[in-house]
Amino acid sequence: RELVSPDAEGDERVIEAALRPKRLSEFIGQARVREQLSLVLQSALLRARPPDHVLMSGPPGLGKTTLAMIIAAELGAPLRVTSGPALERAGDLAAILSTLSDGEVLFIDEIHRMARPAEEMLYLAMEDFRVDIVVGKGPGATAIPLDIAPFTLVGATTRAGLLPAPLRDRFGFTAHMDFYEREELERVLWRSARLLSVDLPGEAAEEIAGRSRGTPRIANRLLRRVRDFSDVRAEGLITREIASAALNLYEVDAEGLDRLDRAVLTALLRRFGGGPVGLSTLAVAVGEEPETVEVVAEPFLVRQGLLARTPRGRVATAAAWTHFGLVPPPGAFG
Numbered sequence: 001r002e003l004v005s006p007d008a009e010g011d012e013r014v015i016e017a018a019l020r021p022k023r024l025s026e027f028i029g030q031a032r033v034r035e036q037l038s039l040v041l042q043s044a045l046l047r048a049r050p051p052d053h054v055l056m057s058g059p060p061g062l063g064k065t066t067l068a069m070i071i072a073a074e075l076g077a078p079l080r081v082t083s084g085p086a087l088e089r090a091g092d093l094a095a096i097l098s099t100l101s102d103g104e105v106l107f108i109d110e111i112h113r114m115a116r117p118a119e120e121m122l123y124l125a126m127e128d129f130r131v132d133i134v135v136g137k138g139p140g141a142t143a144i145p146l147d148i149a150p151f152t153l154v155g156a157t158t159r160a161g162l163l164p165a166p167l168r169d170r171f172g173f174t175a176h177m178d179f180y181e182r183e184e185l186e187r188v189l190w191r192s193a194r195l196l197s198v199d200l201p202g203e204a205a206e207e208i209a210g211r212s213r214g215t216p217r218i219a220n221r222l223l224r225r226v227r228d229f230s231d232v233r234a235e236g237l238i239t240r241e242i243a244s245a246a247l248n249l250y251e252v253d254a255e256g257l258d259r260l261d262r263a264v265l266t267a268l269l270r271r272f273g274g275g276p277v278g279l280s281t282l283a284v285a286v287g288e289e290p291e292t293v294e295v296v297a298e299p300f301l302v303r304q305g306l307l308a309r310t311p312r313g314r315v316a317t318a319a320a321w322t323h324f325g326l327v328p329p330p331g332a333f334g
């Protein structure tokens, strides 16, 4: 398991649940999204109607699931959770939609991975609070319309660009989640430290935040590794030096680049002379799916100014060469 992978697995989910902010006022950072969402929710409460459907897009680990739970909590509504890959057949979705209660919030994670027939059923449900249940097969098949309770769909996707336009258009509000600033991650860390009863000085929080890849999930994970290290080797004391020693031990580099980030950049620099190179060629070179490279590694590398996406392909920036202590070929930057 990669220490800085943005995905959560196994036991981590349990700890995450404990660290999740429960209300919008506890949610740190993403000021614009918070304000927009707060307006949508307050006006829905004023009108006593379920709010418009909400789409959240952005890289993993930034708080999309947390926000979906907060939306339900703020509305005082029950929450149903599923995911795109779980909705293989239209019937899977129909079973959920037909049992929603009035005003319920339905959260579909990875909504871009939903099967086509389910997607089409969802259009009608989102717009008219109705599903057509198809009975029978072939020419004798009939569609029986069924009313469903008014609900709010909250969809999350790492790739808003992949959503078909008819689906995207049915969301009244799209929240674009971006990587967190270092100072925001420090606040996430202080909050988690308090909940975990860890004594975290400001300097140590700064050190961990800087290596967290702009991602709260990673910040929380690094905090736990620093705590382990400090419990075993430093009698529970955490200082900047101890945090830094712990993270070096776990091979998290000073910019928080993980193994995949480093693999992508070194392939780009060493095998392709800094690019431009196409996404799929680059993905083959690092032995990953193009989607993983595009969704997991690239957004952070772009934000750090290490990689650029151009019409001709992926290109390493001057900063990328410097980061790896390499010298760009003559004329690479004009």
Ligand code: ADP
Binding pocket: 015, 016, 017, 019, 020, 021, 026, 027, 028, 029, 059, 060, 061, 062, 063, 064, 065, 066, 067, 156, 188, 216, 217, 220
């Ligand atoms: P996503 O669904 O985008 O992958 P999650 O909502 O599961 O991300 O968030 C991952 C973890 O990060 C959660 O455990 C949560 O505690 C923490 N987290 C995310 N956003 C915030 C935030 N704004 N403030 C505090 N903690 C956060």
